[in-house]
Amino acid sequence: MSFLIGPMQKHLNGHKELTAHNEILHVAPQAKVYIPLAMGNAKIDVLVKEGDLVKVGTQVAARNDHFYVPIFASVSGKVLGIEKRMGQNLRPTDHLVIESDGNMEKAEGLSTLSNDADSEAIIAFMKEKGLVGCGGAGFPTYVKYQTDKCETLIINAVECEPYITADAQTIERHKDDLRRGVLAMFKASKAKKCLIGIKETKKELIPQLVELFKDQSDVTVTPVKDVYPMGWERTLLYTLVHKRYDKLPIEVGCIVSNATTAVMLGIAMETGMPIVEKVVTVSGDAVKDPHNVICPVGTPFSELVKTCGGYTTEVVDLIAGGPMMGSAVTKDEVCVGLASNAVTVLEHHDVKEIACLRCGKCIDHCPSGLEPVNINNAFKANDIDRLEKLRPMDCIECGMCSYICPSKIAVTEGIRRAKRAMALRVKR
Numbered sequence: 001m002s003f004l005i006g007p008m009q010k011h012l013n014g015h016k017e018l019t020a021h022n023e024i025l026h027v028a029p030q031a032k033v034y035i036p037l038a039m040g041n042a043k044i045d046v047l048v049k050e051g052d053l054v055k056v057g058t059q060v061a062a063r064n065d066h067f068y069v070p071i072f073a074s075v076s077g078k079v080l081g082i083e084k085r086m087g088q089n090l091r092p093t094d095h096l097v098i099e100s101d102g103n104m105e106k107a108e109g110l111s112t113l114s115n116d117a118d119s120e121a122i123i124a125f126m127k128e129k130g131l132v133g134c135g136g137a138g139f140p141t142y143v144k145y146q147t148d149k150c151e152t153l154i155i156n157a158v159e160c161e162p163y164i165t166a167d168a169q170t171i172e173r174h175k176d177d178l179r180r181g182v183l184a185m186f187k188a189s190k191a192k193k194c195l196i197g198i199k200e201t202k203k204e205l206i207p208q209l210v211e212l213f214k215d216q217s218d219v220t221v222t223p224v225k226d227v228y229p230m231g232w233e234r235t236l237l238y239t240l241v242h243k244r245y246d247k248l249p250i251e252v253g254c255i256v257s258n259a260t261t262a263v264m265l266g267i268a269m270e271t272g273m274p275i276v277e278k279v280v281t282v283s284g285d286a287v288k289d290p291h292n293v294i295c296p297v298g299t300p301f302s303e304l305v306k307t308c309g310g311y312t313t314e315v316v317d318l319i320a321g322g323p324m325m326g327s328a329v330t331k332d333e334v335c336v337g338l339a340s341n342a343v344t345v346l347e348h349h350d351v352k353e354i355a356c357l358r359c360g361k362c363i364d365h366c367p368s369g370l371e372p373v374n375i376n377n378a379f380k381a382n383d384i385d386r387l388e389k390l391r392p393m394d395c396i397e398c399g400m401c402s403y404i405c406p407s408k409i410a411v412t413e414g415i416r417r418a419k420r421a422m423a424l425r426v427k428r
């Protein structure tokens with residue numbers, strides 16, 4: 001593999017000042033929430049029916065294929081049924097509709113976990129609480145920890161995407177939960193050391209984290225450069241332990257978990273509550289009053305934007321996630337899911353693409369060491385043999401090639417198409 005042979009020196013304008021120091025706003029209670037019943041292509045079994053009464057934290061559904069992931073109600077109220085709405089994947093997706101009674105009554109008997117729990121108990125607890133990666137991937141956390149091969153646990157607090165500050169604000173508000181979650185993950189991993197990666201520009205937060213873990217000699221807060229995509233787990237792992245892997249970090253003795261995921265584990269251990277609410281950054285140049293907001297899972301994006309003063313203009317580009325790695329959505333009816341961390345709202349500009357200048361900038365800046373322009377050309381020419389040699393499947397869809405292209409070519413989108421073609425091995 002040849003990941004990370006790109007220069008990795010690109011500092012992006014983060015626009016983080018738009019939300020970093022603002023208070024977190026609460027989205028007004030909604031009459032209904034729409035819990036997404038989707039995890040990739042996995043089948044989801046619904047455990048409740050129309051008319052059932054649920055409370056915050058009641059299990060309502062489960063992913064039941066090779067991974068088990070329970071899904072929970074985020075409000076108390078009555079189940080109205082299942083409705084198809086646009087999902088973050090732009091496909092019509094089943095959502096469980098719950099009519100809120102406005103009380104936010106918590107389910108009884110939610111199990112908690114002691115700080116003294118052993119590795120097996122912590123992993124079982126992660127599974128029971130449906131803990132998934134909150135860095136955007138949404139992968140079931142317990143699955144990563146079912147190993148005896150971990151030497152280094154990496155906690156990813158980098159948050160390198162422009163505009164997004166949800167992780168940083170979550171960490172700041174929940175330091176005790178972060179500590180509890182990180183130490184539990186460390187024990188669950190059976191690793192020898194734990195590294196917390198955070199951007200060196202977080203001048204205020206770094207000493208706070210150092211103080212938080214000062215009694216833990218094997219937990220080290222490690223500042224990293226403010227370059228994009230430092231928060232990508234391959235990049236961070238390479239930066240911290242100088243190793244490359246093929247498919248999974250455990251191949252080189254590492255587990256990587258996002259800092260907000262650790263906070264969510266810490267909260268669940270203390271209160272028993274699974275992930276039922278999210279802090280989401282609502283930012284960009286086309287939202288009136290950018291802020292981080294807190295809302296129940298299943299709240300439509302439209303309500304998040306309304307909480308932040310609404311749109312500044314009629315035609316906007318709406319992105320689930322950040323502008324580099326997020327996915328453009330065409331309707332603000334899309335709802336907050338377990339892994340949602342941002343809604344980016346940008347002014348729409350008709351981009352006039354011009355012919356490729358052959359400047360090679362996309363090649364120079366690709367962190368995966370790929371040749372984006374050549375992948376696109378091979379794809380357009382339907383030259384599958386050449387495409388295979390150019391390794392489009394190694395693309396992490398970081399968006400850098402489109403960002404850097406002076407001809408405004410949507411290079412990343414071309415690579416995505418090439419990846420789909422390679423996955424299907426279908427000649428066009």
Ligand code: SF4
Nearest residue numbers: 366395396398399401
């Ligand atoms: S999106 Fe472009 S720059 Fe990023 S990894 Fe893929 S090919 Fe490289």
Ligand code: SF4
Nearest residue numbers: 356357359360362405
């Ligand atoms: S950056 Fe754009 S213009 Fe330059 S080689 Fe790549 S695709 Fe062509």
